[in-house]
Amino acid sequence: MIYDNIYFQIELTARKIRQYGQNILRSHGIDITIEQWLVLNVINDNEATNQIYIGEKLVKDKPTISRMVNQLDKKGFILKISSSSDSRQVALSISKKGKTLIHNLQPIIEGIRLKGLQELSEQENQTIKSILNKIQKNLDN
Amino acid sequence: MIYDNIYFQIELTARKIRQYGQNILRSHGIDITIEQWLVLNVINDNEATNQIYIGEKLVKDKPTISRMVNQLDKKGFILKISSSSDSRQVALSISKKGKTLIHNLQPIIEGIRLKGLQELSEQENQTIKSILNKIQKNLDN
DNA sequence: TAAAAATAGTTAGCTAGACAACTAAAATTA
């Protein structure tokens, strides 16, 4: 049966995480998607980074990053500045509005994380990471 | 860091599974998506089922199922017959072409499954299922 | 240095997931 399949359960869990997180953000009236938050987070950790770097970190392709970056820009959370050394590149940084958002999001994101991972022992925590990693490596080659 | 986060790893693993599977199907010249295959599979296991049932099994909403069913119909893999007892419902079944596809897909799908799960012990198999289940339950209420 | 190849990012077109709003039929209930 499909629903007993590990693949199915992984995909379903991923979807439920996104749904739960998105609902929490919406309930706080925060105008950002979970995926956009991930992008914002990478920029916050690496000021003046570019889209290629974000794609590498999040393992997403160029068009996906391009569109999410544009959304964040349109919403005023980031600044796009054309790189002076390489005009193909755009240096991304967090705007003041973005800084405020990130600050306000901190406890909310942590709450989302804790909600799903409650009652997970450190042992289980390590185990699932290592198993997921094994599956990813199996599929890589 | 994001990429050390369990949520991120679950989502990433789900994406890699889909990508790997889709590539294999494409390399066999099979015109179906992984998601469409899941729908086909549910119909195959439950002849004359309806879209609501499929949605329950796959935990997807009505519009998503509706569109995937239409794709499968357009491709000729299933038959949609309006239910005589309840004209709101559409009874779905596998066409001859669909039966052939399912037959041909069997070993390919199994190969995809084994590829990712190779080197996973029965113990790990059980463990990851139970942890994923725990996370899902945590998010449910 | 001129031509070719690589790189950063965008645009277009498709499927899927999510939500809201809708149609039409069936079941409830007043």
Add this chain to the structure above:
DNA sequence: TAATTTTAGTTGTCTAGCTAACTATTTTTA
């Protein structure tokens, strides 16, 4: 039985993921 509510499915709109094809720079190499 007439009015209300529920149910099955569809349509529209948005975001995201993926592929392919594109522009415009920058780097390589012949």
